Amino acid sequence: MKYIFFLLISTGIAFSQEKVIFDLDRCINYAIKNSPGANSAKSSYKARTGRINAFKAGFLPQINLSVSIPGLSREIIPVLQPDGSEFFQPQSQYFGSGGISLSQRIAALGSEVTLMSGLSRIDAFGTRDYSIWRTTPVMLSYRQPIFAYNQMKWENKIQDIAQQTNDFEYSAEIERISMNTTQKFFDLYIARMNLQNAEQNVGVNDTLYTISKGRFDVGRIAENDLLQSELAFLNARNSYERALLDYRQVMEEFAVELGLQNKVDLQVQPPLFVPKLNIDEEFAVSQAKQNNPDFYNFEVDKLRAEMNLLNAESNNRINANLVASFGLNNSNEMLRDAYQELLQQQRFDISLQIPIFRFGRGEAELEAALEDKRRTEINTELAKTNLEINVRYQALRLKQLIQQVEIAAKADTIAARRFEVAKNRYYIGKIDLNSFFIAQSEKDLAFQSYIQLLKSFWTAYYNLRRLTLYDFERSRIISHSIN
Incomplete structure (x- = not known):
C-alpha cells in the first residue's frame, strides 16, 4: 500500500481548494455570463450598436454652434486713394464671429440642406478707426453633387445590413464561447479521467508487482516476468505524475476561460449519453443561410466592391457640384x-471637375476597382460554398458520431469487464503476465476512444449550432440577448 501514501502526497494540494461541480449546461451558462470572452462579445456588440446609431443619427437634423474666439491681426494693407492709386498703411483689427446651423442630409439624393444664422464684428485701429457688425439672420443653402455616385445611398445599404446582422453577430459569438467552453470542459474531463485511470493503474501494478515478487521467491515465475512487472509499475507511476500535472494545468486554464477568480478544484460531470438527433443536412444549410452573419457579411463585401467601382467610374468622368443659397x-x-x-x-x-489628362491614372484606378470587384465576387462565392459544405459535413458528422459513441460505450464496458476478469485470473495464476498487460492496454484504449468521441460529438454539436444559429434539440432559432 505504499503507493497510497505517494498518491496522497501528489494530490494534497487539491484538498485545500474549494470544490466546484459543473455539468455541461451549467458550465456553458456560467461562461456565457461571466467569462472574459462573454464580456468581450458584449463590448463588441455595444461598439457595433454605437456605430450603427451614430450613422443613423447622421441622417437626422444636426444642430451646430460655431464660435470664432476674437482674434487680432496687424498688417500693411493697400488703401485706394481718390486718384486711383494705392497707398499702403498699417492696420490692426480685432475680429470675431459666431453662428448656429441646422443641417439635414438627404440620402436618396446625396444632397444636404442647411439653415443657418450668424453674425460677425470687426474693430479696426490705425489710420482709420471703425467698428462694424455684419449679420445674417437667416440663410438657406442647398448642395447637390451632379453625375457623381451617391455615396450616402450606398452607405445606407451597407448599414442596413449591419443593423440586421448585429444580433446575429452577437449570437454567433456567444455560440463560439459555448463551443470553446465545451472543448475546455471535455479537456478537463479527459484529463481527470486520465488521472483516475493512471491512479488505478498504479494501484493495480503495485499489487501485481507484489504478487510477482512472491511468485519469484518461490520459483513460480522467471526473473524476466518479475522485471516486466516492476517496469510496468514504474511506468505507471510516471504516467500518473504526467497525468496529475496535465490535470492541474488544464484545470487552471479552464478556470481562467470561465472567469473564475479564485483557485478552485473544478469537478465536471459530462453527459454520458448523446441526444438522438435526426438532422437533415439541407435544412441545416438553409438555417445557416438565414441566420449565419457570415452570409450577410459576404453581401457587404460585394456592396463595398461595387461602391468602390462606382467611385472610380465617377472620378473618371465629368463631375459637378450645384450650390444654391438664399x-x-x-x-x-x-x-x-x-x-x-x-x-x-x-x-x-x-x-x-473635368479630368483631361492624368497620365492614365483614372483608367488604372478603374481597372483596379473592376478587378477588385471580380476578385470579391469570386472569393465570396467560394467562401459561401465552403461554408455550406462545412455545415453539411458537420450535420453528417453528427449522425456518424452518434453511432460511434454508442459503439465506443459498449466497447469501453466490454474492455473494462475483460480487464477485471484478466486481473482476477492473473491473481490466481490462470493467465500469464503478457495476457494481463494486453487486457490492461485494451481497457485504456477503449476508455480513451469513448471519452474522445464524447468530446468530438458535443464539440461538433455546438459548432453546428454556431454555424446555423439553430437549436436542433429544441427546434428553434438561437437568439442571445445582451441583457
Whole structure:
C-alpha cells in the first residue's frame, strides 16, 4: 500500500481548494455570463450598436454652434486713394464671429440642406478707426453633387445590413464561447479521467508487482516476468505524475476561460449519453443561410466592391457640384441697426471637375476597382460554398458520431469487464503476465476512444449550432440577448 501514501502526497494540494461541480449546461451558462470572452462579445456588440446609431443619427437634423474666439491681426494693407492709386498703411483689427446651423442630409439624393444664422464684428485701429457688425439672420443653402455616385445611398445599404446582422453577430459569438467552453470542459474531463485511470493503474501494478515478487521467491515465475512487472509499475507511476500535472494545468486554464477568480478544484460531470438527433443536412444549410452573419457579411463585401467601382467610374468622368443659397443680411456700426432693413443675399453656382489628362491614372484606378470587384465576387462565392459544405459535413458528422459513441460505450464496458476478469485470473495464476498487460492496454484504449468521441460529438454539436444559429434539440432559432 505504499503507493497510497505517494498518491496522497501528489494530490494534497487539491484538498485545500474549494470544490466546484459543473455539468455541461451549467458550465456553458456560467461562461456565457461571466467569462472574459462573454464580456468581450458584449463590448463588441455595444461598439457595433454605437456605430450603427451614430450613422443613423447622421441622417437626422444636426444642430451646430460655431464660435470664432476674437482674434487680432496687424498688417500693411493697400488703401485706394481718390486718384486711383494705392497707398499702403498699417492696420490692426480685432475680429470675431459666431453662428448656429441646422443641417439635414438627404440620402436618396446625396444632397444636404442647411439653415443657418450668424453674425460677425470687426474693430479696426490705425489710420482709420471703425467698428462694424455684419449679420445674417437667416440663410438657406442647398448642395447637390451632379453625375457623381451617391455615396450616402450606398452607405445606407451597407448599414442596413449591419443593423440586421448585429444580433446575429452577437449570437454567433456567444455560440463560439459555448463551443470553446465545451472543448475546455471535455479537456478537463479527459484529463481527470486520465488521472483516475493512471491512479488505478498504479494501484493495480503495485499489487501485481507484489504478487510477482512472491511468485519469484518461490520459483513460480522467471526473473524476466518479475522485471516486466516492476517496469510496468514504474511506468505507471510516471504516467500518473504526467497525468496529475496535465490535470492541474488544464484545470487552471479552464478556470481562467470561465472567469473564475479564485483557485478552485473544478469537478465536471459530462453527459454520458448523446441526444438522438435526426438532422437533415439541407435544412441545416438553409438555417445557416438565414441566420449565419457570415452570409450577410459576404453581401457587404460585394456592396463595398461595387461602391468602390462606382467611385472610380465617377472620378473618371465629368463631375459637378450645384450650390444654391438664399438669405438676408446687413451691416451697421450698431448691432440693433444691423438687423434692420435687411438685404437679400443670393448665390447659385455650378462647379465642374473635368479630368483631361492624368497620365492614365483614372483608367488604372478603374481597372483596379473592376478587378477588385471580380476578385470579391469570386472569393465570396467560394467562401459561401465552403461554408455550406462545412455545415453539411458537420450535420453528417453528427449522425456518424452518434453511432460511434454508442459503439465506443459498449466497447469501453466490454474492455473494462475483460480487464477485471484478466486481473482476477492473473491473481490466481490462470493467465500469464503478457495476457494481463494486453487486457490492461485494451481497457485504456477503449476508455480513451469513448471519452474522445464524447468530446468530438458535443464539440461538433455546438459548432453546428454556431454555424446555423439553430437549436436542433429544441427546434428553434438561437437568439442571445445582451441583457
